[in-house]
Amino acid sequence: MDQLTMLENKSIFIIREAYAKYKDIALLWSVGKDSTTLLWLCQKAFFGKIPFPVIHIDTGYKFPQMYEFRDHYAKEYGLNLIVGRNKEAIDGGMGPGKGSKLDCCNELKTNALKQTIAKYGFKALLLGIRRDEHGIRAKERVFSPRDENFRWNYEDQPAELWDQYKSESEGEDHVRVHPILHMTELDIWKYVKRENLPISELYFSKEGKRFRSIGCEPCCGPVPSTASNVDEIIDEIANATTSERAGRAQDKEDAYTMQKLRSLGYM
């Protein structure tokens, strides 16, 4: 069995395990390459019909291309799409220009997610985070519980042995399930190539620049790159000397912003 098939099998096993344990489950789809890969793995796990909703947390600040991509593939795949927005904060003027990045991400992403979970009563969420993205994410468990305040208790995480994941426990609001935690950025692109997956055009070079990680338009900077197709991206990443999230503003505010954001329930 080759490396990519091994990684795929592991992901499909985790997705099926999550669904076997939680029927009130949803997939969080940011429209980026990772959660789009996860979306495809879910299609595979359930033989083409994902039996639960797909949530897009919309800050209102995403790239226009991301909204187009979302709507196009939600239709093509026949997804049960839920768009979650923190309407009160958006109407109140919260945005990247106001206050700190920490506050903005917290209001428009984390709190929007809180409201969506409360509204639909989800007990489990599938998320496309990966260990090699960020040092803090390298510490994550595959099944990671959150309390009603969404706190991530990174100092006392559950034991996780031999693919035996924790079951529902008292005081747990929901569990975050991470089926592609073990994949690297390079794995994702190799898998995108092998499976011929559709990926947002923002990742491909235009006028000498491309986005390596996408999110909200005002907080994402493109990196210099001539990679205009998947093969060229694979080549570029294999020889990269900067980190994947180098263009993400919220990581830079302070060395531990990601830790703070994540302990408050950020993805």
Added chain:
Amino acid sequence: MEERELHLVIVGHVDHGKSTLIGRLFYDTGCLSPSKIEEIKESSAAEGNEDGKIEFAHVMDCLKEERDQGITIDIAHTFFNTDRRRYVIIDAPGHREFLKNMISGTSQAEAALMLVDAERGVEEQTLRHCHVLGLLGIRQVAVLLNKMDLTGYSEETFKTVKAKIVEVLSGLGITPSFVIPLSAMEGDNVATRSENMKWYDGPTVLEALDSFESAKVLERGMRFPVQDVYDIDGQSVAVGRVEAGILRVGEEVFILPDNTKAHIKEIKKYLEEDIKEAPAGDAIGITLDGQPLTRGQIVVDRVDSKITDTVKANIFWMVDKDYTRGVPLTFKCATQDVKCTIDKIFQRFDPASIEVVERDASVIKPSEVAEVEIKLDKKVVVDSFDKIQETGRFVLEHDGFTVAGGIIL
């Protein structure tokens, strides 16, 4: 580069230099990006490290608390490459209170690097970690005697500490593949051969890593635990992962624990056709000519498993609270999930001393290992760990959390 990645855990007593070694490995193999090096230089400087000297431990210890206290709290997985293959490195914490994190990390490994401070020798967590490696069946172990620079690169110190650790490991059934003298801080014998220890002619850490083998799929008893059953276009498809051996279309199989016979009609994967067989590790769906299946059943190619409601095992108790005999738990092995109690505690001991604390006990204390008999509410299908690891190991759960791991005798 070889196809398959290898999962490697780094264990050892606190402060013996695990995180530093990993930082050094990354640095010396060019797996740290210049931007990451800059970030670490900044956080090292913020802690008062003079002259832009790099705190290699920050590569792995990313939590603020970890850097402030200079310790690893939780496992981190990270990746690095040699010419031979890719490694997934699992950095396990060395403090006693983080033992459950250490065990979680080790359970995912195929090989281990055991770090021992050459000056301080074998300490409490060194012993405990050796024991965990033995219990979890990790047989590929390289012992790294670190901080040789502090001993003046003394061959004599190396020989003394080496003799001690080899004795401890062999008592647990582990023969270390290598014992390597090194300095992670200075880089001796990590990626490049040390000029300071010409008396040593064995491999460097990198050479040792590349000599390890990844797990192979063996032609042995096939085990397919049913994970779930889906209705796909009116057809009942049982999904799961082949845990051992190879599952083949047309083959006669047995559904345990009921022991009914059936034949494999199809192996299903989305958008793939005409799959004839699926090896261990493959996540598939199957259709059978018999009764519909349910989660927790195990499909096997011949009936040589134990079908029993009493399991004898060695367990390691990972949580901070005592266990009192008779308290209800959940036994989880493959996709089986059954209520149980520990009925007999034949003996319990502290793996740091290996001396039996008590025989025929009524409690198990935090971080202890115990030989027990587990009474289950219904029959389960298991194997001895020596025969098939995947169905020979289990966890015990209390209120949704794993409290112990176990190996079936």
